[in-house]
Amino acid sequence: MTDIASSPARLPGWLSALRNILAYLLRSPTSAFGLAVIAVLVLTAALAPWIATHDPFAQNLDNVLQPPGSGHLFGTDELGRDIFSRLVYGARITLRIIFLVSVVVGPIGLIVGATAGYVGGWMDAVLMRVTDIFLAFPSLILSLAFVAALGPSLGNAIIAIALTSWPPIARLARAETMTFRKADYIAAARLQGASPLRIILKSIIPMCLPSVVIRLTLNMATVILTAAGLGFLGLGAQPPEPEWGAMIATGRRYMIDSWWLVACPGVAILCVSLAFNLLGDGLRDALDPRQMNRR
Amino acid sequence: MTDPILEVSNLSIRYPGASSEAVRGVSFTLGRERLGVVGESGSGKSTVGRALLKLLPGARITADRLRFEDLDLLALSEAEMLKVRGRRMSMILQDPKFSLNPIQRVGSQVAETCLRHFPVSRAEAKAKTLEMLAAVNIRDPERVHDLYPHEISGGMGQRVMIAMMLLADPDLVIADEPTSALDVTVRLQVLNILDGLVRDRGIGLIMISHDLNLVRNFCDRVLIMYAGRVVETLKAGEFDKAQHPYTRGLLAAQPRIGGPRKPLAVLDRRPEWTEELPA
Amino acid sequence: MSTGRRRLRRAAGQLASVAITLLGLLVLTFFIGRMMPADPVRAIVGEDATPETYDMVHAQLGLDRPLWAQFLRYMGDVLTGNFGQSIRTGQPVIQDILHVMPATIELATFAIVIGAGLGIPLGVLAAVNRDRWIDHAVRVFSLFGHSMPIFWTGMIGLLVFYAWLGWVGGSGRMDYFYIGMVPGRTGFLLIDSLLAGRWEVFRSAVNHLILPAALLGYSASAYITRMTRSFMLDQLNQEYMTTARVKGLSRGQTIWRHAFGNIRVQLVTIVALSYGALLEGAVLIETVFAWPGFGQYLTNNLVIGDMNAVMTCVLIVGVIFILLNLLSDVLYRLFDPRTK
Numbered sequence: 001m002t003d004i005a006s007s008p009a010r011l012p013g014w015l016s017a018l019r020n021i022l023a024y025l026l027r028s029p030t031s032a033f034g035l036a037v038i039a040v041l042v043l044t045a046a047l048a049p050w051i052a053t054h055d056p057f058a059q060n061l062d063n064v065l066q067p068p069g070s071g072h073l074f075g076t077d078e079l080g081r082d083i084f085s086r087l088v089y090g091a092r093i094t095l096r097i098i099f100l101v102s103v104v105v106g107p108i109g110l111i112v113g114a115t116a117g118y119v120g121g122w123m124d125a126v127l128m129r130v131t132d133i134f135l136a137f138p139s140l141i142l143s144l145a146f147v148a149a150l151g152p153s154l155g156n157a158i159i160a161i162a163l164t165s166w167p168p169i170a171r172l173a174r175a176e177t178m179t180f181r182k183a184d185y186i187a188a189a190r191l192q193g194a195s196p197l198r199i200i201l202k203s204i205i206p207m208c209l210p211s212v213v214i215r216l217t218l219n220m221a222t223v224i225l226t227a228a229g230l231g232f233l234g235l236g237a238q239p240p241e242p243e244w245g246a247m248i249a250t251g252r253r254y255m256i257d258s259w260w261l262v263a264c265p266g267v268a269i270l271c272v273s274l275a276f277n278l279l280g281d282g283l284r285d286a287l288d289p290r291q292m293n294r295r
Numbered sequence: 296m297t298d299p300i301l302e303v304s305n306l307s308i309r310y311p312g313a314s315s316e317a318v319r320g321v322s323f324t325l326g327r328e329r330l331g332v333v334g335e336s337g338s339g340k341s342t343v344g345r346a347l348l349k350l351l352p353g354a355r356i357t358a359d360r361l362r363f364e365d366l367d368l369l370a371l372s373e374a375e376m377l378k379v380r381g382r383r384m385s386m387i388l389q390d391p392k393f394s395l396n397p398i399q400r401v402g403s404q405v406a407e408t409c410l411r412h413f414p415v416s417r418a419e420a421k422a423k424t425l426e427m428l429a430a431v432n433i434r435d436p437e438r439v440h441d442l443y444p445h446e447i448s449g450g451m452g453q454r455v456m457i458a459m460m461l462l463a464d465p466d467l468v469i470a471d472e473p474t475s476a477l478d479v480t481v482r483l484q485v486l487n488i489l490d491g492l493v494r495d496r497g498i499g500l501i502m503i504s505h506d507l508n509l510v511r512n513f514c515d516r517v518l519i520m521y522a523g524r525v526v527e528t529l530k531a532g533e534f535d536k537a538q539h540p541y542t543r544g545l546l547a548a549q550p551r552i553g554g555p556r557k558p559l560a561v562l563d564r565r566p567e568w569t570e571e572l573p574a
Numbered sequence: 575m576s577t578g579r580r581r582l583r584r585a586a587g588q589l590a591s592v593a594i595t596l597l598g599l600l601v602l603t604f605f606i607g608r609m610m611p612a613d614p615v616r617a618i619v620g621e622d623a624t625p626e627t628y629d630m631v632h633a634q635l636g637l638d639r640p641l642w643a644q645f646l647r648y649m650g651d652v653l654t655g656n657f658g659q660s661i662r663t664g665q666p667v668i669q670d671i672l673h674v675m676p677a678t679i680e681l682a683t684f685a686i687v688i689g690a691g692l693g694i695p696l697g698v699l700a701a702v703n704r705d706r707w708i709d710h711a712v713r714v715f716s717l718f719g720h721s722m723p724i725f726w727t728g729m730i731g732l733l734v735f736y737a738w739l740g741w742v743g744g745s746g747r748m749d750y751f752y753i754g755m756v757p758g759r760t761g762f763l764l765i766d767s768l769l770a771g772r773w774e775v776f777r778s779a780v781n782h783l784i785l786p787a788a789l790l791g792y793s794a795s796a797y798i799t800r801m802t803r804s805f806m807l808d809q810l811n812q813e814y815m816t817t818a819r820v821k822g823l824s825r826g827q828t829i830w831r832h833a834f835g836n837i838r839v840q841l842v843t844i845v846a847l848s849y850g851a852l853l854e855g856a857v858l859i860e861t862v863f864a865w866p867g868f869g870q871y872l873t874n875n876l877v878i879g880d881m882n883a884v885m886t887c888v889l890i891v892g893v894i895f896i897l898l899n900l901l902s903d904v905l906y907r908l909f910d911p912r913t914k
Binding site for chain 1: 591594595598599601602603606607609710713714717718720721722723724725726727729730732733737850851853854857858861872873876877879881884885887888891892895896899
C-alpha cells in the first residue's frame with residue numbers, strides 16, 4: 001500500500017486515495033468480481049443500442065416464447081420480443097434508478113444529518129425522531145405505501161425508494177458531524193463570523209462526503225432489490241418498459257413452460273445486487289483501519 | 296531444590312508470519328521454588344509462560360528439552376495437554392477485569408476447573424469452590440460465589456483467579472504479571488495470599504513480571520530476559536553480584552526511598568546482547 | 575432504592591420515546607393516506623351518486639373539516655381500534671388483518687427458525703476460521719442469500735422443486751382438496767390440523783410451508799450470519815478465553831461455553847429484529863406462493879387501491895417493528911447481568 005501512496009506521480013489526495021482503494025479491492029477476488037459486474041452494467045447501459053441485437057419493444061407475434069438459442073440469445077417473451085435486448089435496455093433503467101436515488105438521498109441525508117449533528121439541542125432531537133420514524137418501517141413496505149398513494153410509475157417508485165432510504169445516511173452524517181463538530185478549524189470558522197449554514201455547507205458536509213458515498217454504495221443492493229420488488233408488484237416501471245422486476249412479473253404466467261422469461265431477468269438482478277454487496281463488503285474492509293493494519 | 300518439576304533447554308518460539316524468533320535459546324530448571332522472570336515488554340517473558348502451556352496457536356515451538364515432571368511437553372498431543380492444563384499446570388493472568396468471563400457468576404467459573412478435572416457432582420464442586428474462595432481470604436464465600444465479575448473489586452477478582460487456578464492443586468503455577476493491574480494497596484495482600492498457598496502446597500511458581508523489586512523480594516531465583524533471551528540468572532540475595540550490563544542497568548534505574556536524588560540512570564540497550572550467549 | 579428509581583426513570587423515558595415514534599407513525603400514515611389520488615368518497619358512493627349523497631358521505635368522513643381535526647379524528651379512531659372498513663370485503667379492516675395474520679406468523683416463525691438455525695452456526699464457523707477459506711465461503715454464501723430477489727427465487731424454487739421435482743407442495747398453505755377440512759380454531763394450520771387429528775392435512779401444510787419458509791429464512795440468515803461472526807470475533811479475542819483454556823477446557827468447549835454463551839443475549843436481539851425484517855420478504859413471497867397471509871392481503875389491496883386496508887397494514891408493520899425493537903432492548907437489559 002505504501003509504495004503506491006508514495007508513487008512519484010503527485011496525484012491530488014482524493015485521487016490517490018481512490019487509487020489505493022481500487023488497488024485494494026482488485027486484490028480480493030470477490031470485490032474484483034463486484035467491480036467487474038458493475039463495470040459491465042455501466043458499459044451495457046451506455047452502449048445499449050450497439051449491444052442489443054433487436055429492438056427491445058418490437059413485437060413479433062409469429063415468434064413468441066422461443067427458447068434461448070436460434071437467433072435469440074435468451075429467447076423471446078410472450079409478445080415475441082427479444083429478451084436479451086430487453087435486458088440490455090433494462091440496464092439503463094437500473095442505472096437510472098441507482099443514479100436518481102443517490103442524487104436525492106445523498107443531499108437529503110447529508111443536510112439532515114449535518115444539521116442535526118452541528119446544531120444539536122432540540123433540532124437534533126426533532127430531526128433524529130423523524131429519522132427514527134422512517135426507520136421504523138421496512139423499506140419495501142414504506143415504499144409500497146408511498147407508491148400506492150402517488151400512483152404506480154417508475155418515477156414514483158424512485159421517489160418512494162428515495163424517501164425511505166435517506167434515514168441511514170442521515171444517521172451516519174450526524175455521527176460523523178458529532179466527531180468533528182468540536183474541531184479547532186470549525187471553532188476558527190465560527191470565530192471569523194461564519195454563519196452556521198456556511199459552516200455546515202463549507203466545512204462539515206465535505207468532511208462527511210466520503211463515508212456517505214461508501215454508505216450509498218452499500219445501500220445500492222437494497223435499492224435494486226426494492227425497485228425490482230416494486231416492479232414485480234406492478235408498482236414500478238410500467239409495461240412495455242423492460243424493467244427487470246416487471247419482466248419477471250409478466251413472465252410469471254408462462255413460467256412453467258418458458259422458464260427463460262423469468263430466469264434471465266432474475267439472474268441479472270441477482271448479479272447486480274450481489275456485485276454491489278460484494279463491492280460494499282470489500283469497501284468496508286478497505287476503509288476499516290483496524291482491518292488495514294492487520295493485513 | 297530436589298528433583299526438578301520443569302526442565303527447559305534451548306527453547307525457541309517463532310510466531311506465525313514473524314521474521315525472527317520471539318524467544319531464543321531459553322534454558323532453565325525449576326524445582327519446588329519460586330522463580331521470577333523479569334524483562335521489559337516484548338522481551339518474550341509472557342511468551343515463555345504461554346508456550347509451557349502450549350497456548351500459542353500457530354506458533355512454532357522448538358526445544359532440546361521441555362520436560363514437565365514425567366511428561367515431554369513437546370510430544371504431548373492437544374488431547375493430552377487438556378489433562379495437564381488446569382490440573383497439573385495452570386496460569387494466573389494479569390487483569391481480572393478481562394480474564395474473568397463478564398457474564399458468568401464468579402463461583403461457577405471457579406467450579407468449572409473442578410468439574411473439568413474431577414468426577415464430582417455440582418454440589419461437591421460448589422463445596423470445593425467455597426472452600427477455595429475461603430482459602431484466598433474471601434470472607435463471605437457464599438455471597439461472592441453468586442456475584443458477577445463487575446461486582447467485585449480488582450483485588451478480589453485476582454483472588455478469585457488464584458482460587459480458580461489452584462483449585463485442582465497443580466504442581467506448577469505460572470503467574471503472568473499477577474499484580475500489575477491492581478491498586479498498589481492490595482498488591483501485597485494478593486501476593487501474600489499467593490505466596491502462602493504456593494508454600495503450603497509445595498507448588499512450583501514462575502512469576503513473570505516487569506517489576507524487579509517485586510520479584511527480588513518474592514522469588515528465590517530470577518531470570519533476566521532481554522529481546523527473547525535469558526541474559527542472566529540470579530539468586531534473590533545476590534543482586535549486587537549481577538554481571539550483565541543490562542541487569543545492572545535495570546538495577547540502577549530503580550528509584551529508592553532515601554537514595555540519592557540524582558536523575559535515574561537511563562537503560563542502555565546494545566544490539567550485541569541479543570547475539571551473545573548468556574554469561 | 576436509587577437504582578430502582580433510575581431503572582423506573584429509564585423505562586419511563588423509553589416509553590415516552592416509543593409513544594412519540596408511534597405518534598410520528600400515525601402522522602406519516604395519515605399523510606400518505608391523504609396523498610392518494612383516489613377519491614375515498616367516490617369509492618364508497620359509486621360513480622353515479624347524486625351530489626347530495628356525495629356531500630353527505632364527504633361530511634360523514636369528516637373530509638370537510640380542517641386537516642388537524644381530521645388527524646385528531648384519525649388518531650382517535652386508531653386508538654380506539656377503529657381502522658375503518660375494507661372496501662373490498664366490507665368488513666372492518668382490523669378483523670380482516672387478524673384473520674390473515676396467523677398464516678404470516680406461521681410462515682415467518684418457521685422462516686426465522688431456519689434463518690437462525692443456518693445463520694448462527696455459520697457465523698460461529700466463519701469467526702472461528704477467520705480469514706480462512708471457510709470464512710470466505712460463508713461470506714459469499716450469505717451475501718448470495720442477501721442479494722437474491724426473493725420473489726424470483728420463490729418462482730424458481732416453485733419451478734424446480736414443485737413443478738419439475740415434485741418434492742414440495744405448490745402454492746397456498748395446503749393442497750386445495752384439504753381446504754376447509756379442519757376447523758380454524760387458532761388460525762395456525764399446523765396446530766389446527768393436529769388438534770383435529772388430521773395427519774394428512776398436517777403433512778400437506780408442512781409440504782407447502784417448507785419452501786417459502788426456507789427461502790425467507792435463507793435471505794434472513796445473511797444478516798444473522800454477519801452479526802454472529804462479528805460478535806464472536808469480539809469474544810474470541812478476549813482474555814477470558816485464555817483463562818478457560820488454562821483451566822483445561824478444549825477449544826470447542828471454550829468457544830461454545832464461554833464465547834458463544836456470552837453472545838446469546840445479543841443474538842436474541844438480532845433474531846428479534848430479523849423477525850421484523852422478514853415481514854418485508856413475506857410481502858413478496860406470499861404473493862408468489864399465493865399464501866393467504868398479511869403480505870398477500872396488503873398487495874391485493876394495493877392493486878385495487880383500498881387505502882384504508884393498505885395504510886392499516888403499513889401502520890401495523892410499523893408498530894410490530896417498534897415493539898420488536900423495544901422487546902430486543904428489554905431482553906438485553908433483562909438477560910445481560912452487566913446492565914443490572
